[in-house]
Amino acid sequence: MRKRLLCIAPDDAHTAALMTGPIHDWDTCCVDNLADADRVLRADGYPVGLLLRTRALLRSFDLDGFLRRHRDTAWIGVFRPHDVDHAACCDLIVDHLADYHTEPVDPRRLAWTLGHAHGWAQLRRPSAPQDDAGLLVGRADAMVRLRAQVARVARVDAPVLIWGESGSGKELTAQAIHAQSARARGPFVPVNCGAMPPNLIQSELFGYERGAFTGAARARAGLIESAHGGTLFLDEIGDLPKDLQANLLRFLQEKTICRLGSTRALRVDVRVIAASHVQLQRAVAGGDFREDLYYRLAVLPVTVPALRERREDVVTLAEHFFRLYADERSPRLTGFSSRAVAALLDHAWPGNVRELINRVRRALVMADGRLVMPQDLGLESARVTTSALDDVRARTERLALRECLQRSGRNVSRAARELGVSRTTLYRLLSKHGIQP
Structure with a gap:
């Protein structure tokens, strides 16, 4: 796989002289201004960028803003000898550049710098999204199983009960289920049952008619009604008062609600996903949660790992x-x-x-x-400890090797070229980490 480079240079002749040197075998895209470079990077990212006559670019455009937007690219700058005496150039180097050279440029040294930056860029490459919704990140076996569960339960419309410790990502899991379901174009309405005052939960969930209570100057749809055609996420469902649990059970059974102050039943098409950080079976055993509601909600149980x-x-x-x-x-x-x-x-x-x-x-x-x-x-x-640091380095190296092999289709020669090492070195590294080529 050829290395890819974006070169930004106001002077075409200067660019041509460098392109005929040791970096002639790079897949290079050359532009003469930052506006064109911005369009190129938005359409197709480049791991390494080369800025020629960098001080001229600094004067002509908002270079700082450009480099902030494209910080995932490793940038190498080329300056005239006295440019680095200016504060603006020094700030640019410290804040944004992986390395820099001064003219006259030694093509071999520049090729080595670009190759080094390319290797680092490959190691720092962001991981691809882990699931269709782009919400559940991770490669652990527990997350692989969770994403498989999400994909399965998203295909049907039955109620889901998510259990997980506080902060583990229960709402993200509910959003992933919604995003992969046939209701993805509909609303996703989250409700924290533990955050609403008990005297307001009834009106917030089911809505009310004008005059239903003091201050009800006009009718208002509740959260269940606002989720029509989509998903209602009831977080911390275990904190719902017992009297409202009966109303929620009736809604799950009949798919209708009755606004506060009304006698007319409204049919609502809503999928319910509930979540709790406490085991609802224990709450049922303790008499704090209705057993019939629990079985209505726990049709499809999902557990989010800590x-x-x-x-x-x-x-x-x-x-x-x-x-x-x-x-x-x-x-x-x-x-x-x-x-x-x-x-x-x-x-x-x-x-x-x-x-x-x-x-x-x-x-x-x-x-x-x-x-x-x-x-x-x-x-x-x-x-x-030193052993802990060695363990971290080994994990990082092992991950980089596996990703590079996968990108190269398990072609050792191609992977070695991409990492900038010999085939012998790559075979030694693979053997060290117990990876089959």
């Missing part, structure tokens, strides 16, 4: 949220340090994925350098 049950996904999730909240980070922040990765793997994650999101967002704001450190995540107390 983060500690899928530790191999912790780093993948952290990198996913790093990209998701990229607008909150400094442009010079490029990723997680090996110490931060080891701290992530060492933490117990009692707050599950919600805690991971909060810690990553904190780090995006608090980090001062190019890499997130354990203290930026609030995990500075974690003891990171």
Whole structure:
């Protein structure tokens, strides 16, 4: 597979001189302005970018904004000797560039720099979406099983009951079921049963007519009615008061509701997905939840795994949220340090994925350098040993090898070229990690 390079240069003659050198065998796209480069990158991403006469580009366009938008590309800059004495160029190098050269450019050194940047870009390549809805991220066996369950239950219209610890991703699972169902074009209406005051739940869920109570100046549709044609997600269903449980049971049986203050039944086409962080069987045994409602809701039970049950996904999730909240980070922040990765793997994650999101967002704001450190995540107390770091490096190397083999169709020669190593070295690495070529 040929290496791909986007070259941005206002001077065509200068570009031609470099293209005939050691990087002539790259698949190169050349443009002379940042507007064209922006269109090219939006249509087809490039792992490596080369900026020639970078100070001229800095004067002619919002280069800082351009590089912020395309931070997934590894950028190499070429400057005239005195350009690096200017503060604007220094800031650009520190904030956005993987490396830089000064003129006159040594083509062999430039080819080595571009190859090194390409190798890093391949290792940092974002993972493809893990499911059709793009919501459930992870490669652990528990997540593979969850995505298979979601795909199966999405094909039918029966009620679903999702169980999982707080912060594990129950609402995301419900959204994935909705997104893959025949109701995907309809509304997805989430209701937190534990957050609404008990005296308002009846009117919020079922709606009310004008004059039903003091202050009801006009009729209003409830949340169940607003979900017509789509999905109603009842989060923390175990907190629903017993008297309203009877009304919900009647709706599930008859598919009709009656607004507060009305005697007219309204037929509503809604699929119900409920979720709880407590085991409803125990609530039924304790008399806090209706047994008949439980069996109405638990037609299709789904369990969301806790983060500690899928530790191999912790780093993948952290990198996913790093990209998701990229607008909150400094442009010079490029990723997680090996110490931060080891701290992530060492933490117990009692707050599950919600805690991971909060810690990553904190780090995006608090980090001062190019890499997130354990203290930026609030995990500075974690003891990171040399063996832990070696384990992290081995996992990263093993993952990179597997992904490269998959992209190359398990062609060892092609994979070796892509990684920039010899066939002998690649065979040694495969043997080291127990990977069959």
